[in-house]
Structure formats: structure tokens, C-alpha cells
Amino acid sequence: MTVESRAEAPTRRERQRQQTRAEIKDRAMGQVAGGGAGSVSLNAIARAMGMSPAALYRYFASRDALLAELVADACGSLADALRQAADGAPGPGAARLAAVAHAYRQWALAHPNSYLLVFQTSSGSGLDPDPERTVAAAQRSMDVFLSVLDGPAAGHADLDLDEAGAGAELAAQIRAWGLRAQTPDLPTGRLYLGLLTWTRLHGLISLELGHHLAATGVDPALLYEAEVQSLLQRARLS
Amino acid sequence: MTVESRAEAPTRRERQRQQTRAEIKDRAMGQVAGGGAGSVSLNAIARAMGMSPAALYRYFASRDALLAELVADACGSLADALRQAADGAPGPGAARLAAVAHAYRQWALAHPNSYLLVFQTSSGSGLDPDPERTVAAAQRSMDVFLSVLDGPAAGHADLDLDEAGAGAELAAQIRAWGLRAQTPDLPTGRLYLGLLTWTRLHGLISLELGHHLAATGVDPALLYEAEVQSLLQRARLS
DNA sequence: TCAATGTGTGAATGCCTATAACTTAATCCG
């Protein structure tokens, strides 16, 4: 079976195959970058590659399967960018969080349609990317945020979760999530801060990419910066 | 000219026309609700209405024009829901903001694909809804948030905008936006709070609708509630 | 060398948007 040979000794055929697959994905990503996920066309890809549209089905089961791989790739690319920013940033916690947040926005601005591909896909069109890869990538991204929320006050950063009535339940669920997903178990407050960081930054970026902030005339970069500062204060990292 | 008669005396023909237009939009909205904007099909609408696909072009210039109207309608519907929640809520500021925030999420959950239609449209597919209506509706929504951020401490709610270096510039832009768009000119801090409320709530809802929070197992409603509380505190309304 | 398997083609199906030419029905005005 070729299944076994693929792992050990990549056949000439297998190499060719992977290369073709990669080219298809490259061209598809180009179309995504150009006009969003909606303008990915198997016909156009085949035309550009000088082969018949039907041949593409040797490499991807369907258009949606191809898009699903693009989603997974984009997730991974974003996670890589975040990790790289975290690793490249200087020591103190505040600067690292700022660097990662900055990298997050920069990635989104550099690949706006990829960002939209990742974050608007699920509900609209019924394509479900390989959970293995996307969840793993999301985990990696969240890990970066969490690692960067480390600071002098990280240990007791349980925040005000247990104050309100709903807070107790929320704290419990977050704790459960932490136990399930995080290898080193972090304090609940820090996990919550990670979620908060993600949702708030995503809110701004999502609106910026949709040009929904343009009507106000306010520079999204400044709003973003202010939000990062706010998160820093909340994390007591500043 | 029929143009003049439309305003004063709606002809029988004109009434029929508007009714047909409405039915087309209804069916299109049904398709949006069912499978997102991507699954709106003029062919299917025509089939369901028992007429030829070409006839629809008497009522809408193109599929995109139809979608653009749906976007505008959805914007208006959301704004209405918010206004209604604000008007129906009891006096004190905290409860009113909570009511409006709740109404925002409820509307999104009740019409998820409409929410996505409004907030993911712009960049992905190149359809631009009538700026008149959408901007007006967005203005109405923002007005509701701003009106509800009124409280005992609203007057001096200039927050911490002028502290950081970038804060000054941001404050200036927000002030400019307020002068341009808001009839009664509100304090900068309150305008900023309005933006903050919108972007943070949108971030959570956008992720919830995309099922991106599901992987954590944390109930989005609780996260939302916590974010609303955080906004209340920041507005010193609680 | 020969059978098996991978890779590609062409044709066909059935969607879809959109346009053009044409027919029928309603409306308006003299």
C-alpha cells in the first residue's frame, strides 16, 4: 500500500503528487487573497495549471475540501506568526503581550481574506475543516496569548470572576477548560484574560476588516492600541 | 411620470410592484436564514414564485443589489430591536445598558445569518449596500448605545483617554466623530465607551456565531454577561 | 512483460447569473 510507503520512503510519484497538491493550494490561496473564499474556482485553477478541471478531483475531493485545507493552513500560519512574535519579544510581560497583539493585527491586515476565511467560515457555508488541525492551531494561538500574559502578578491574577453570581459558574467552566486543554494548569484568572484578549482583539479586527469602523473616521490602529493598553492594565502587566 | 405619482397616490400597479418586491425579499431572507447569503438563488426564488428567473430583473438589478437591500433591512431591524429594548427598559442606567446589550445578542442569535450578512459582507463579496440606509441604521444603533450609557457619572466620564501618548490623538479623532455625527455633542469618554461596547460585544457574538468558542466549552452567554458587567463598571453605572 | 494503479482527458449533467428579443397586459391621455 502506498499509505505505508508515504511515511518512510516518499516515492517519486508521491513527491510529484504533493507538489501538485501544493500548487493547487497556492493558486487557491491566491484567489482567496484576491477576492475572498467565494472567488475560489476549480475551473480557473485548472485553466491556470493547464489541465482539465476534472483532474483536480484526483487531489481534492471537492471545492469545500480544498477550502477546508486552506482554513487549516491559515490557522497554522496565524499561530506561527503569534509564536514568532512572542519568542522575538523582549523579556517583560507587558512588551510581550503588546508584541503578540500587534502581530495578531498585522497578520490579519496582511492576509485579510485569510482572516475572514478562518473566522467567518463555519456558519455561513457548511464546510468543516479538519478539527484535528484547526483546533490544534487554535490551541497554539491561545497558548501564545496565555504564555505572554505571564507577569509579576500572574500568580494571584484571579481577577473578579467569583464576585457576581454568574461569575462562579463562568469560573468553573473556565477551570474545566483549563484542565482539559492546558498542559500546565494556569490560574483561572489568567485563562479568562486569555479569552478576553482574544475576543476583544478579534472584535476590533473583524470590524476593521469589514470597514465598519470607517464610518466613524477613527483610526482602528489607535482603538486597537487603546484596547491593548486596557488589557495590559487588567492583567496588571503595565 | 410614475416617479411623481408614487409619492402622492400609489397606483394599483405600484402597489403590486412593491408587494412583489417584498415577496422576493422575503424569500431571499428565508434563504439567508437557511443557509447564509451564499445560498440566495434568483433561480430558486423565481421557481418558488412561479415565474421565470429573468422576470426578477424587473425588480432588482442583480443578485448583489438584492443582497444589498437585505443588508440594509437587517441593519434597520437590528437598530429597531436595540431602540425597543432601550425604551422598554427601566430607568437606571445600568439596567438599560444591560437590556440593550442583551437585545443585541438576542437579535444576533435569532437571526445569525442576518448578523453575518451585515458584518461579514463588505470585504468578502464586493457588494456595497446603499450607504444612506446602512449608515443611518448604524447611527441609530450607536445612538442607542450612547443614550443608554447615560448615568449619574456620565458627565465627567472622560475616562483615561488622554493619559497615554496615542490617547491624545485617539481622543481628538473621537471628538471629531462626535461633532460630525452626534446631534447633541456628548463627552469624548462616553463616545469612546460606545465604541468599546460595540466592538467588545461584537467580538464575542461574532466568535459565538462562528462556533469558535465551542472548543473551550465555556458558555458564551456567561462570557457575554461578564463583558457587559465589565463595561458597566468602566462606565461607572453599576 | 504484464497486471495494477495512478493520473489525466472529454463529454455530460445540472446548477447558476445575466442579457436580449419578443409578447401580452395594464395604464394613460387625447
Added chain:
DNA sequence: CGGATTAAGTTATAGGCATTCACACATTGA
């Protein structure tokens, strides 16, 4: 009322798309 105008619908057509099927060719491995 009756003819001219306009709206609203039709069929036909062009072009694009994803997807499937039957078939041909080439590569591979025993």
C-alpha cells in the same frame, strides 16, 4: 372610447461553475 406608451412577463441564449463518469495513457512494481 381608442390608440400610444409603458410595465411585466415570457422564451431563448450565452457563459460560468462544480461534479461525475467512462475511458486512455503512463508509471510502477512483481
